[in-house]
Structure formats: structure tokens, C-alpha cells
Amino acid sequence: MYLYNSASRRKEEFVPNHPDIVKMYTCGPTVYHFAHIGNLRTYLMEDVLEKFLRYEGYNVKRVMNITDVGHLSSDGDTGEDKMLKGARREHKSVMDIARFYTDAFFDDCRKLNIKRPDVVEPATSCIDAYIRIITRLIDTGYAYRAGGNVYFDTSRLERYYIFNDYDAEDLAVGVREGVEEDTNKRSKNDFVLWFTQSKFEDQALKWDSPWGVGYPGWHIECSGISMKHLGEDLDIHCGGIDNAFPHHTNEIAQSESYLGHKWCNYWMHVLHLNSNTGKMSKSKGEFLTVSLLEERGYDPLAYRLFCLQSHYRKNLVFTWENLDNAQGTYQKLIARIAALTPGEGPVDQEVFAAQREKFRKALGNDLNTSLGVTALYDALKVSANDETKLALLADFDQVLGLSLLEKAADRREAEAKAKSAASSAGGIVVTGEGDPAIDELVLRRAQAKKARDFAQADSIREELRAMGVEVTDTKEGASWRRV
Numbered sequence: 001m002y003l004y005n006s007a008s009r010r011k012e013e014f015v016p017n018h019p020d021i022v023k024m025y026t027c028g029p030t031v032y033h034f035a036h037i038g039n040l041r042t043y044l045m046e047d048v049l050e051k052f053l054r055y056e057g058y059n060v061k062r063v064m065n066i067t068d069v070g071h072l073s074s075d076g077d078t079g080e081d082k083m084l085k086g087a088r089r090e091h092k093s094v095m096d097i098a099r100f101y102t103d104a105f106f107d108d109c110r111k112l113n114i115k116r117p118d119v120v121e122p123a124t125s126c127i128d129a130y131i132r133i134i135t136r137l138i139d140t141g142y143a144y145r146a147g148g149n150v151y152f153d154t155s156r157l158e159r160y161y162i163f164n165d166y167d168a169e170d171l172a173v174g175v176r177e178g179v180e181e182d183t184n185k186r187s188k189n190d191f192v193l194w195f196t197q198s199k200f201e202d203q204a205l206k207w208d209s210p211w212g213v214g215y216p217g218w219h220i221e222c223s224g225i226s227m228k229h230l231g232e233d234l235d236i237h238c239g240g241i242d243n244a245f246p247h248h249t250n251e252i253a254q255s256e257s258y259l260g261h262k263w264c265n266y267w268m269h270v271l272h273l274n275s276n277t278g279k280m281s282k283s284k285g286e287f288l289t290v291s292l293l294e295e296r297g298y299d300p301l302a303y304r305l306f307c308l309q310s311h312y313r314k315n316l317v318f319t320w321e322n323l324d325n326a327q328g329t330y331q332k333l334i335a336r337i338a339a340l341t342p343g344e345g346p347v348d349q350e351v352f353a354a355q356r357e358k359f360r361k362a363l364g365n366d367l368n369t370s371l372g373v374t375a376l377y378d379a380l381k382v383s384a385n386d387e388t389k390l391a392l393l394a395d396f397d398q399v400l401g402l403s404l405l406e407k408a409a410d411r412r413e414a415e416a417k418a419k420s421a422a423s424s425a426g427g428i429v430v431t432g433e434g435d436p437a438i439d440e441l442v443l444r445r446a447q448a449k450k451a452r453d454f455a456q457a458d459s460i461r462e463e464l465r466a467m468g469v470e471v472t473d474t475k476e477g478a479s480w481r482r483v
Contacts, residue, residue: 001364006267022058023230027239030067031101038273042240045312047114051399063229064117068098094204108290111300113401129224130216142257147184150194163244192217219250234264241269270312302327308369328482331433337408340386348388428477
């Protein structure tokens with residue numbers, strides 16, 4: 001298996017530190033609001049990585065944090081804590097906000113078939129671990145106290161920038177959006193490890209520490225949580241590309257200074273989901289959630305397919321037209337699978353092995369999910385019986401997570417019910433892509449046509465055409481498809 005490593009900027013063969021386990025860490029959400037679908041693209045692709053590793057036979061332990069304290073609104077360690085901002089917005093406590101949006105996040109993940117990580121740890125539960133790391137960093141000269149806070153001293157590092165090369169002026173105050181001057185810092189690259197009550201007096205959550213009552217900086221939490229559950233070495237660290245700097249850069253700085261050796265071997269970053277106006281973000285007000293997609297009639301798994309059709313290292317442009325296309329593709333794929341006959345002979349093991357190897361090569365080449373989706377169509381077209389095709393689809397779906405066989409079974413059941421109900425509809429059978437509202441319109445048109453009410457039938461056909469639905473008359477009644 002080859003994976004692009006953001007740290008080396010090239011594809012590398014994946015070799016875990018230990019033969020018996022893959023240690024995987026993924027940055028979790030800051031639970032002050034709903035996750036938007038751009039956020040969820042990252043978690044979706046991380047889910048594919050974990051599932052493919054398991055598919056390849058690896059024993060994976062995946063850990064994810066929940067940021068419920070310390071994530072400020074500015075990269076420059078200034079601004080308001082996002083959790084406090086959410087609490088004020090909804091007139092609730094910070095912990096009430098954290099619980100509600102944590103549950104909402106995992107509900108979205110469930111709808112998108114994103115597996116829950118093996119360990120999920122809130123940042124507020126590991127304060128002792130952060131204090132232990134910070135204490136050693138101070139003792140070894142990698143951190144200093146100033147203005148009541150504790151800062152990491154980046155001047156002690158031979159190399160600070162891991163993922164990108166920056167010029168000094170790139171971080172000049174006022175040049176990069178969101179960076180404000182902190183006069184306590186020795187260098188503008190330095191970052192906060194611990195805030196005390198000398199800063200942000202209205203911070204809701206505070207703890208005792210050797211440096212006074214306060215709370216941890218954002219970056220320290222991932223180092224502490226990872227080391228708590230995965231030890232002193234890490235195979236893969238994942239996140240969105242916007243985490244690469246400064247968050248992941250600072251994680252590496254503090255972790256390797258604390259440990260005295262390399263911390264993580266592979267870094268995976270998922271690029272942005274963009275709208276027509278640029279990167280999708282909460283601050284811009286472009287707040288597309290899974291629930292909103294459902295309200296508009298989209299299956300969340302159609303969005304998953306939309307993401308799988310593109311490579312994770314490419315920016316993906318979201319439009320409603322693009323999602324319409326993905327929904328139509330998904331429904332047609334399910335319809336083709338539903339037309340297969342389960343139990344039709346034994347699985348052809350030779351065909352199965354050959355097709356499976358093609359799928360492994362596609363995903364093993366830096367998670368080429370687009371070719372993985374193509375493998376589904378190859379399985380449907382292969383010269384083999386239906387049972388072999390269904391076995392291949394089930395096998396590939398362990399990684400792709402599209403619920404293909406489950407959705408196809410639901411469709412077969414719905415079609416069987418439709419045929420059973422045909423007698424009560426004058427013997428008219430309607431088949432389509434599984435939308436009850438459209439089924440009803442097509443049935444009404446067929447009934448009008450049978451009653452020779454051609455004006456009504458034509459009117460309904462035009463209504464369906466305006467919805468992008470094409471109707472074909474059959475001996476039994478009518479069938480429809482989206483075009």
C-alpha cells in the first residue's frame with residue numbers, strides 16, 4: 001500500500017512501526033456547532049483509510065479527540081474560545097453545548113457510514129497529561145513563561161516548518177488573516193501551551209496548574225490524547241489540509257521535543273470542499289449540513305459517493321447540480337444491483353480473486369477511491385453469475401461504505417410490495433428509483449391514461465419532466481428514471 005505523506009511530499013510505501021498494530025490518530029471536531037459537509041469530507045476519507053487498512057488485514061487502533069476547550073478563533077492564540085462562543089450563542093453551559101454537538105456529530109457520521117473511532121477522548125478529560133508534557137518542556141528549555149502564560153519556544157528547533165516553507169514576513173502581524181500580535185511571545189512563531197487567568201478572564205473552564213488557574217492551548221490536546229492511548233510513536237496522523245499549519249506543525253514541535261525522537265511517520269491531509277465562492281466554512285455562513293441535505297431529499301450516502309468520486313488530495317467543488325448527479329448515479333447503481341438475483345449459483349472464485357486484486361491496487365495507490373467506484377461497475381459487467389457479482393460488491397463495500405446490498409434489498413422489497421399492490425391499482429405496476437412521491441405521480445398518470453383522461457396524463461407527464469423524471473410506459477404500467 002502506498003500513501004502520500006504530507007511531511008515528505010511524496011507517495012511512500014506504508015510500513016507500520018509494529019507488525020501487530022497500526023496506530024492511527026485523527027483530529028476531531030470542535031463541538032461548538034454542527035459539522036458542515038466540508039468538515040465531514042475529511043472524516044469520510046479518514047474512514048475509508050481505516051476501513052482499507054482493516055480490509056488489507058491490519059489491526060487498527062484509531063483515536064480521535066473531541067475539542068471542548070481551548071480552540072480559539074485566531075491562529076495567533078488570540079480571540080474567543082469557540083466553545084464559549086457557542087455557549088453564549090445558545091444561552092447554555094459549555095458542557096451542555098459540547099454534549100449536544102458531539103452527539104450531533106456522531107449522528108451525522110452514522111448517516112454517512114463513518115465508523116466511530118475505537119477511542120474518542122474529550123480534551124477536558126486529559127488535563128493531567130497536558131500538565132505533565134508542559135512541565136517537561138519547561139524543564140528542558142523548550143517552553144517559557146511570559147505574561148502569565150506558557151509558550152513553546154520554536155527558536156529551539158532546527159526545523160519548525162514541516163509541511164510548507166514560509167518566509168518570515170508571511171507571519172508578520174497583519175499580513176496573514178487572523179494573526180494578531182501577542183507581545184508575550186519571544187517569536188511570532190511561538191504558540192501557547194497553557195493560558196492562565198491573566199488572559200481571557202471570562203473563560204468558562206479552568207483548572208489548577210503549576211502556573212496558575214487556567215486552561216490548555218489547542219495544540220497540546222492532540223499530543224496528550226495520542227500519547228495517552230497510542231504511546232510514544234504513531235503510524236498515521238490525519239486531518240484536513242487547514243490543520244497542517246499551524247496545528248499539526250505545532251503538534252510535531254511539542255511532541256518530538258517532549259519525547260526526544262520522531263513521533264509520527266505518515267501525515268495524511270484531505271483537501272477542501274469548496275463552493276463556487278471558495279472554501280466552505282462556518283464563518284462565511286455557508287452552513288450546509290447533513291440534515292439540510294436530507295431535508296432537500298438527498299440520501300446522505302449520495303454525498304458519500306460524491307466524495308468518493310474524487311481524490312482526497314484534490315479540492316472538490318460542491319454544487320447542487322453536482323449532488324443531483326451523484327444522487328442519480330447512486331440510485332441507478334442501486335437499481336442495477338437490485339436487479340441481480342441472490343443465490344444464483346456458487347461464487348466463481350477465480351473471477352472474484354481477479355476483480356478483488358484490481359480493487360486492492362486502486363485503493364492501495366494512495367486511496368484512489370474514484371477507481372474504487374469504477375471497480376463496482378466492473379463487477380456488475382464481469383462475465384460471471386449474479387452471486388459472484390453480489391459477493392464482489394459486498395467485498396468492495398467494506399471499504400467504500402455505500403450500503404449497496406442493504407439498499408438493493410430494500411429496493412427489491414419495495415418493488416415486490418408495488419407488484420403486490422398493483423391489483424388494488426387496477427393491475428398497474430410502477431417501477432423506478434425508489435422515491436414514493438414520484439411513484440405516486442407516475443401511478444396517477446398511468447391510471448389517467450387507462451381511464452383515457454389523456455389531458456390529465458399529459459399534465460402529469462409535464463410535471464414529472466419538470467422534475468427531471470422520464471417516464472416509459474410498459475405492459476404492466478410504467479417505469480421512471482431521473483435524467
